[in-house]
Amino acid sequence: MLDGGGEKALTLRALTVRLSTGYGAIYHHVADKGDLLAAAADEVITGVRPGGAGEPDPRAALRALALGLFDAIDAHPWVGAEFSRQPWRPALLDFYEGVGRLLDDLGVADEARFDASGALVNYVLGVAAQNASNARLRASSDQDRQSFLDDAAARWAQADPDRYPFVRAAASRLGEHDDREQFLVGVDIFLAGIAALHRKP
Numbered sequence: 368m369l370d371g372g373g374e375k376a377l378t379l380r381a382l383t384v385r386l387s388t389g390y391g392a393i394y395h396h397v398a399d400k401g402d403l404l405a406a407a408a409d410e411v412i413t414g415v416r417p418g419g420a421g422e423p424d425p426r427a428a429l430r431a432l433a434l435g436l437f438d439a440i441d442a443h444p445w446v447g448a449e450f451s452r453q454p455w456r457p458a459l460l461d462f463y464e465g466v467g468r469l470l471d472d473l474g475v476a477d478e479a480r481f482d483a484s485g486a487l488v489n490y491v492l493g494v495a496a497q498n499a500s501n502a503r504l505r506a507s508s509d510q511d512r513q514s515f516l517d518d519a520a521a522r523w524a525q526a527d528p529d530r531y532p533f534v535r536a537a538a539s540r541l542g543e544h545d546d547r548e549q550f551l552v553g554v555d556i557f558l559a560g561i562a563a564l565h566r567k568p
Contacts, residue, residue, distance in 0.1 A: 369407060369445045377404070405456055408449040412458035415439050425472035426558055432465055433491045433554045437547065440495035447496030463488055475561055483561045490557055494550050516542045 368377050368385065379400060383390055397403040415435035440447045450459050466484045475483055502512070510518075523531075523538035 369404075370443055373445050374404065374448070379403075404445075404449050405453055408446045408453075409456055409458040411439050411443045411446050412436065412450075412456075412462065415458075415462065425469045429466065429469045429473075429487075429558060430551060430554055432462070432469070433487070434547065434551060436462060436491050437495040437498070437550055440492075440499050441502070444496075444499030444502060447492055447499055450492060451496070470561065473558075473562065479561075479564070487554070487557050487561070490553060494553065498546055498550070513542070516544075 368381065377400065379390060379393060382393060382403075386392075393403075397406060415432065450456060453459075463484060466488055467480055470480050470483055470487075471477075501515075520538045520542040523534050523541060526534050526538075528535055
């Protein structure tokens with residue numbers, strides 16, 4: 368229900384109909400809709416394992432962990448907004464813990480790990496949520512991703528060349544870029560910056 372229609376589609380009444388049960392059975396497990404959303408978000412993110420599933424290279428493990436969260440939010444667009452509201456949820460804390468430990472393995476100084484992990488996690492959550500939001504907007508307008516990008520690229524190509532020389536030059540790449548690959552480039556930039564600025568002495 369959440370994946371198909373977002374938070375608005377999930378009402379306790381609709382859920383009782385979907386599950387052929389009563390309110391009492393639902394309230395036995397959750398206190399209200401907020402509690403239900405939180406539990407559902409935890410379930411989705413629990414599948415994203417800290418540590419990159421045994422990857423021995425901390426940098427590769429961080430990339431795998433970041434991409435796992437990106438893919439989870441891409442598949443379940445409502446999750447990003449839910450974690451923005453409740454950043455203390457256990458599954459998100461597990462994700463933060465995994466990032467913090469891997470940054471330690473990379474040699475990031477203890478006093479820098481809070482800011483470094485926060486910046487990286489905020490980047491991951493922000494880009495994943497924005498990507499999911501874009502997909503929902505396209506779905507509501509019956510426009511596929513490629514058509515949207517082609518239209519945006521055409522508009523970029525028409526921008527004032529004196530004011531927007533970079534934008535015009537980038538227009539040719541906009542229509543063919545891969546969101547996941549571009550996301551990972553951002554993760555690599557973060558990791559390179561973190562390594563350059565915050566290594567242990």
